Amino acid sequence: MSNKMLLSANEAVAYAAYKAGCKVASAYPGTPSTEIFETIARFKDKINADWAVNEKVALEVAIGGSMAGARSLCAMKHVGLNVAMDPLMTYTFIGALGGLVLVVADDPGIHSSQNEQDTRTLARFARVPLFEPSNSQEAFDMIQEAYEVSERYQVPCMVRLTTRTSHTSTVVDLGDDFGPGNVENKPYVKDICKIVSAPVFARPMRYRVQKRTEELRKYSTTETVVNRIEEGDKSLGIITASVAYEYVKEVFGEYAILKLGMSNPFPTDLVRHFCGSVDRVLVVEELDPVMEEQVRAMGLEVVSYETELDMMELNPGRLLALRKELLGDVEIPEATYADKGLPARPPVLCSGCSHRGLFYVLSKLGATVTGDIGCYTLGAFPPLNAMDSVICMGASIGTAFGMEKAGYNKRLCAVIGDSTFFHSGMTGIQNVLYNGGSVTTIVLDNRITGMTGHQVNPGSGKTLAGDVAPVTNIGAVARAMGYKRVESIDAFDIDRLENVLTAELDSDEPSVVIVTGPCRINAGLMQAGTFEVDPEKCKACGGCFKLGCPAIIRGESVADGKRFKAHIDPVQCTGCGFCEQVCKFDAISRIR
Amino acid sequence: METVNITLVGVGGQGILLTSDILAKTAALAGLDVKKSEIHGMAQRGGSVISQVRFGDEVHSPIVHDGASDLMVSFERIEALRWRHLLAPGGKILINNIDLAPITVSSGQQPAVTDLQERLDAEYPEAVFCDAMNIAKELGNQRCMNMVIAGALSNLTPFEEDLWKETMKNRIPAKLLELNLKAFDRGRAATA
Structure with a gap:
């Protein structure tokens, strides 16, 4: 069975x-x-x-x-x-x-x-x-x-x-x-x-x-049976572990293999025995030469090679290159490289993403933005260009304060998501306040951990098991710490975002601004409406293209192809309405 | 049997991962060893997506080296060119006849590809094209586009139609099953 x-x-x-x-x-x-x-x-x-x-x-x-x-x-x-x-x-x-x-x-x-x-x-x-x-x-x-x-x-x-x-x-x-x-x-x-x-x-x-x-x-x-020798041609013995083992089986399958399923503590006697039973020893591992250095530290000889394998993901192609270098008995298939003339397709904030308006405004205000880990890291890329740094979970706030202490305070703010705020942002805002900083911390609060695929967090009101949980209010947390300037703004209200942020970025008091709007995928709002561009009214100014929305695409060209009218793809539009707000000519309106 | 390597490419949100899952589970149901590898996370948000399925008597590596895919399924025309280095010499390709403009084009940072069909014809003279989106629209739900492609893909794999459908029954929610089975049949018929 x-x-x-x-x-x-x-x-x-x-x-x-x-x-x-x-x-x-x-x-x-x-x-x-x-x-x-x-x-x-x-x-x-x-x-x-x-x-x-x-x-x-x-x-x-x-x-x-x-x-x-x-x-x-x-x-x-x-x-x-x-x-x-x-x-x-x-x-x-x-x-x-x-x-x-x-x-x-x-x-x-x-x-x-x-x-x-x-x-x-x-x-x-x-x-x-x-x-x-x-x-x-x-x-x-x-x-x-x-x-x-x-x-x-x-x-x-x-x-x-x-x-x-x-x-x-x-x-x-x-x-x-x-x-x-x-x-x-x-x-x-x-x-x-x-x-x-x-x-x-x-x-x-x-x-x-x-x-x-x-x-x-x-x-x-x-x-343990997970550390084992697989018999094979003894002219070369390969020590390997993890998924690298599968690539070794694919490319060096006929040779003797020491497969380490339990690689720490390093099984020194087994390694010594294996190395003594083969003519030459090769270590194949993904990332750092952790096993190889231990084998060498035992005084054993290991085959050196030029092929770069100490970083990035391994794959059978990289091992083929290694085999070509060491044994010379394989040909690398002539690579037909990826077509360089193709437009790139980078990841992008979803159509209707509640983060888009904030980055549009920060870009317009010329703010210096220390960023954090989440979907909103995509705000760093064109055409939004509204994030200056990304380091690790919670780092937006500490690094903004450090920049301020260094004397750099040009419209400086930290941007962090709700889950990242709960993860390690709370200590950061406490630190700014306690040490007399003036950093504006903007929390993008969509009540879910978006990037990893919509996991619940203390703002969601639910647990992993699906039970009801208390909801933590981020503004209340900031006020309880002692913040005097705490604002909550609807993520889809671009005028108010601009007014409040203009005031807060120029203020010498620290503040916390919570920008609230649901993750559109998680809230089931991907088909919540559609907008349309009136080509008669569109002046091809390009203002709406600055939103970087995947639903806004180039339409008819004007001025000898130097400018383009906007067109909204009805399949991709989710009806968020950011574009209607940024259009200066009232050319965009809701049709559904 | 010799290991067969299939690569599925396209754009996040097109239903590529469900299609590759059904392919892999069909291979497993046929009693073969199978590995299905894909990349999640940031790569998913409107970006380029890739999944690889390998099946045979014994499969080691979850991924293949460049130039070793026996069959490529591209859910979008530009992506068919982007991943051409994966296809083996003489490998087959199935292309969904649809263009999704990347943000770099729609926002004007990079020019659109104007001679796409010529380049596809030159690169892949034997390509099988499938109008999966139009078929899905005819069936009244664009979201079943991926199962139209699965139907077309089934013509190029060694598995019986019944085996595919058994996997779909196990994998697709009951209320959507009939639609998706129809989509599968239409894709199969359109490229038979």
Whole structure:
């Protein structure tokens, strides 16, 4: 009997957590990890799962679950781990009671992130076991193994996915015994020597971590089946892990392979044995040379090569280039490069997006805008050109204040979304106020986490499980902190946006401006109406093109093709009405 | 069987991911090993979208190298040219006969492609074109355009019609199923 399904690794993680008897789960959404918890929500009868306000809190919630003896899960994207490192670095000293598994999804190639970083280095830094599935079946199996390891060695375990594993669906055999795992909570016993990480207790914990790491190294070397040698031509032996293994099988399939499903602690004896059994050793890994440096540090020789593989996403084509360099027995198919003469198709704020009016106004006012992470990052691009910087979650506010302290205060403001504000913007506005800044913080409040695919947050009034939740009012938060200037503006009222922002950007008092308007997709308003341009009245001034709306397209050309009248695509128009407001000639009107 | 590589490209919002999901699940239902890979997130908002489906006896890599796609399905005409480097020499291509102006063109930052059909004809003399949007409009709902394309795609894959329809029944909400099955039939007939 088999019980097969086509699942992404994200979905497989959720199924595995259910089967492993996970009871407590907490996460903050972030591409490519988000679908893990969207899937876990289906198992709400057994798993108490939530969207936390940020990754640090999510991990603390999962740690609390583990401390209380329950199997717990936490998930985030790679940059989320930067936020959650603080609790991780000390819970690794304390060790888990109930199994604790932390899933981190890296984004090699920067498909949907602000940077590229390799979580494996952080797993080593935190001295936690690291599992690296190559496909969804392995994700399903390794999550269950990670729970066993976590409880046996009293250690939080990490499972690293990548965009390519997270978002690839492969066949998974759930097993004919698939169902909710009934694992009893381990009994909680108060024990300050074990759980209070004060210096007096942390010192013995440090010794235990050291000893535990060597015990785990024995496990990764001799016990786990996820570290295995695959026999093959011994003239070349390849050490690989994660999705890179699949590319190696595709391009170097006939050679001997050491496949590391558990790459930390590094199974040194197994690696030494493998290297001794082959003529030459090649390490193929995605992103940093984490394994290669460990092999070299053992004094073993590794094949060097010129092909650039230390950054960005791997693919079979890059390994073909490596094979051509090392073995010279393949030809690279003559590339027919992408047609350079084609117009680019960058992502764009949706037609009817409530963020568009704000960026139109900020652009018009010539504001300096420190930005943040979300759909609204797209406000940086032409034709809106209304964002100067983007760094990390919440950075808009702190960096605006830093610019002000440096003496730069030319119509300076920070722009942040509601979910990002709850994540790490609240501390930022508190800091501006406390330290005497005059920054205007603009919160784009659409009551949902849009970019990652509409996850609920403390402004939404709902939980992950679909239950009613209290709604946090952002203006009330600012006033409670002590802000005197707090304004709330309808995102679709361009005149008022311009009036209020003109006043606030020039004010030397700090302020918080909340721009409210629903995410049009989430609110089901993508067909809420249609506008039309009257070609008789349109003067081809180009004013509405500055909105960057995908529904406003070039119509009839005038002045020998130097200017164009506007035309509204009725299929793409969602009836938001921004264009009607910015038209100086009353040429645009609602027809539906 | 030898691994078959299919790449689906187009513009976010066209229903590409549902189509590739149905293709992948049909391959799985046929008892094959299958991998379906796609990119979500920021790439989705009106931008260029790509999904790859590979099936065969044993599939390793979720993606293929340039010049290795046996079949490409482009949901939009400009995208058919944008991704041409993925298609294998002699590979087949199915093109949805529709143009969606990128924001760079509609806002005047870049010129429109005026000789698109000539370039498509030169690049892909054997291309199969499908008027999926017009068919979907005739059926009264533009949103079933993707299943018209799925019907056309089904002519180019080794799976029986019934297998495709079984997957659609499992995957599409009951109230929309009849419409989508009709769309599938029309796409299949139009390019048979």
